[in-house]
Amino acid sequence: MPRHKTVIHWFRRDLRLTDNPALTAAAADGERVVPAYVLSGWKSAHGWTGGMRQQFLCGCLESLARNLESIGSRLILRCGRADLELERLIREAEAGAVYFNRDYDPYGREMEKKLREACARLGVECHGFKDRVLHEPDEVKTGSGGHYRVYTPYSRNWLSLPKTAPVSRPSRLGAAPEASLQSHPLPGLDHWKLAPTHARIPAPGEKAARERMKAFIEDRRLNRYGMQRDIPAGVTTSRLGQDLRFGLISIRELYARCMRAREDVSAPQERTSMDTYIKELAWREFYFAILWFHPEVFDEEFNxxxxxxxxxxxxxxxxxxxxxxxxxxxxxxxxxxxxxxxxxxxxxxxxxxxxxxxxxxxxxxxxxxxxxxxxxxxxxxxxxxxxxxxxxxxxxxxxxxxxxxxxxxxxxxxxxxxxxxxxxxxxxxxxxxxxxxxxxxxxxxxxxxxxxxxxxxxxxxxxxxxxxxxxxx
Ligand SMILES: Cc1cc2nc3c(=O)[nH]c(=O)nc-3n(C[C@H](O)[C@H](O)[C@H](O)COP(=O)(O)OP(=O)(O)OC[C@H]3O[C@@H](n4cnc5c(N)ncnc54)[C@H](O)[C@@H]3O)c2cc1C
Incomplete structure (x- = not known):
């Protein structure tokens, strides 16, 4: 039985419906879920992003909005600082709880902290979930309980830990947010005053990303990964970086699919290839952990x-x-x-x-x-x-x-x-x-x-x- 009449799911780097732990929990706890995304409001120049990634984001939001409509819901877009916009939305929607998947970079952490404070002030529940990684930074510990500074022992430990299985896709999110809950229009590059880009970027959205994930495994590129990955000509790697970055696919599902494919091969060289791929996924989480424990790496040399x-x-x-x-x-x-x-x-x-x-x-x-x-x-x-x-x-x-x-x-x-x-x-x-x-x-x-x-x-x-x-x- 749902515990709340209305809850909010805050989409961040999890722009998908499939295997989304916070969204699934929101759907279970709320009679209806208000799905929300908060756009950044900077204009024209940004030291850390540019037209191609923002163009991809626009396509992902469009696809997310469509996917939500297909299950009778509606994406609410707001623009500004996430904690302030969500606080406003909580009041307007009279929500009893907010759900989100955790982020590990300093800005994301800061927003989560502020949102928690706002929820406490409003007397609203606030639930964060593990989603972006198989193992959060403080789950992979050294023998003495500290954190690793070197990849090889980190990855050995990371590989040995049990992995969480994917969760199901919610089939309904309850009634769509009422018309009085206003939404910003879907953005184009002009939202950030960025010039149009003609770059050949990958197709955005959950469906395109799932197709890329399946193709990587079905084409057997995964089986050859260890042998080919250093060759830059052609498509020799998975090309799933942007899909993991925006959470169009879940790391749990990718891992589970790779492991299933691994069970079906007997050639040692192919198994080694697949293991090499999994170790690359561990590099990704190693760097999340480094940033988590050493946010100073943005300003100075780690060593x-x-x-x-x-x-x-x-x-x-x-x-x-x-x-x-x-x-x-x-x-x-x-x-x-x-x-x-x-x-x-x-x-x-x-x-x-x-x-x-x-x-x-x-x-x-x-x-x-x-x-x-x-x-x-x-x-x-x-x-x-x-x-x-x-x-x-x-x-x-x-x-x-x-x-x-x-x-x-x-x-x-x-x-x-x-x-x-x-x-x-x-x-x-x-x-x-x-x-x-x-x-x-x-x-x-x-x-x-x-x-x-x-x-x-x-x-x-x-x-x-x-x-x-x-x-x-
Ligand atoms: C200077 C430099 C900058 C980089 N910047 C980024 C970046 O901004 N974003 C990014 O995702 N990767 C970055 N990488 C790592 C790596 O180059 C990309 O992840 C990879 O090229 C993405 O292509 P792919 O999905 O086909 O990778 P695959 O080889 O198929 O690997 C699968 C996934 O594993 C992860 N991965 C693989 N190698 C690494 C690695 N060395 N470090 C961390 N994660 C890894 C990525 O999520 C990648 O999508 C950088 C590497 C270097 C040397």
């Missing part, structure tokens, strides 16, 4: 040894990198893939990030913010983790003296040049062998394509000197 290290990179070098005109084909291909699609392959993210920090000596925070403004799957915790890892300052990072050579990386991961030729059209007529080494004749690889902007060996030595000086002094 205390390298805090305050000087990054003497030049502004014009950073701008050249942002345009994908460095003269290093694999770096330029990565940036151009990002600008055209809002996605960049993981291996290339590492190459591009190391190049910015170790070859151009620019601060990792510049790259971190550039990625957040362009990645559709932009996720504060993973992005910060990836940048700090690449720059040698992060949790369990690549040691600062292990500096990837972009030319060698090309030979290893894009030997046929397919990835480079796809994203850097000027280089389509250049032989693969020439894409794997700097031009030796002083002439560009192709007309209109720049010479390498720096010499990798020289900049590598400079990086080693910068880190050594910082350590010594």
């Amino acid at each position: 205390p040894e390298f805090r305050g290290i000087h990054w003497p990179g030049r502004d014009d070098h950073f701008e050249t990198w942002c345009r994908g005109m460095t003269g290093f084909p694999i770096v330029d291909a990565g940036i151009r893939e990002l600008l055209a699609t809002g996605f960049m392959h993981n291996r290339v993210r590492m190459i591009v990030a190391m190049f910015l920090t170790k070859d151009l000596h620019c601060h990792w925070r510049l790259g971190e913010s550039f990625f957040m403004r362009h990645l559709v799957d932009g996720e504060n915790a993973s992005n910060n983790g990836g940048w700090q890892w690449s720059s040698g300052t992060g949790a369990d990072a690549a040691p600062y003296f292990r500096i990837q050579n972009p030319w060698t990386q090309t030979r290893r991961y894009d030997p046929g040049g397919s990835y480079i030729r796809q994203w850097v059209p000027e280089l389509r007529g250049v032989s693969p062998a020439r894409l794997c080494e700097p031009p030796t004749d002083g002439r560009p690889l192709a007309p209109g394509y720049p010479l390498p902007m720096v010499d990798h060996a020289t900049e590598r030595d400079r990086t080693l000197a910068i880190f050594a000086r910082h350590k010594d002094g």
Whole structure:
């Protein structure tokens, strides 16, 4: 029996109806559920997001609104600070409780705290649920009850913990919110005063995300993941980053489907491949945990040894990198893939990030913010983790003296040049062998394509000197 006449479900990074613990609980506890989403109100420039991700969000909200209508409900959109808007909605709807799935980044936590305070003031129940992760930060503890700073022991523990099964999809949310409960119209990019984007971003919404999840498993890309995942050409990974970011699929369902598929294979190589995939999901949660216990990583290097290290990179070098005109084909291909699609392959993210920090000596925070403004799957915790890892300052990072050579990386991961030729059209007529080494004749690889902007060996030595000086002094 429902305990309340009306309850609110606050949609956040869980823009789906399937396997949504807070929504299912709200549907059980309330005679009717008012589904709400609070839009941010910033305008035109934001250091941490941009047109492609916001465009994807708009599509996801549209699809969520449609899905809610199909079960007789109506999405209420408000705009402003979440706690204040929800407080207003609680009063207007005369709600007895609010349900939401927990968020782990500092801003999300702050909003939850404020919402709890508002609910206490109003005498309304407030229920937070675990949803975004299989294991919340304080569930994965060291032997002495602390938290991990290194991925391998974290992942070993994470893998050994029992996993929660998915919950069912609510078939009804009660009567739709009455017409007097006002809703902001579904947003377009103009809501944030952002220019239209023509990027080829993935199809938004729960249905499209579920199809991507099923295809990844049914096409057997999961079975080959461990063998192919470092190849940037073609679709070799799951491409589910944005779906996990916006909660279009649940991590429980993804995990359960992968484990079911694993039971059906006997080839050891395929099983290992699947295990590699699961371990990537653990990286995601490792970085949530790092951010949870160390919110300072947004402002400074995680590794205390390298805090305050000087990054003497030049502004014009950073701008050249942002345009994908460095003269290093694999770096330029990565940036151009990002600008055209809002996605960049993981291996290339590492190459591009190391190049910015170790070859151009620019601060990792510049790259971190550039990625957040362009990645559709932009996720504060993973992005910060990836940048700090690449720059040698992060949790369990690549040691600062292990500096990837972009030319060698090309030979290893894009030997046929397919990835480079796809994203850097000027280089389509250049032989693969020439894409794997700097031009030796002083002439560009192709007309209109720049010479390498720096010499990798020289900049590598400079990086080693910068880190050594910082350590010594
Ligand atoms: C500099 C840098 C920045 C990054 N920024 C982001 C980001 O903003 N958002 C983001 O989701 N990932 C980020 N990553 C991690 C990784 O590149 C992406 O998760 C991955 O490329 C997404 O594509 P996919 O879904 O096909 O990944 P798959 O290889 O299929 O992996 C499946 C899922 O596991 C998770 N995952 C995989 N690798 C990592 C990793 N190293 N760290 C954390 N989670 C991981 C992601 O949720 C991903 O969708 C970054 C990595 C680097 C090096």
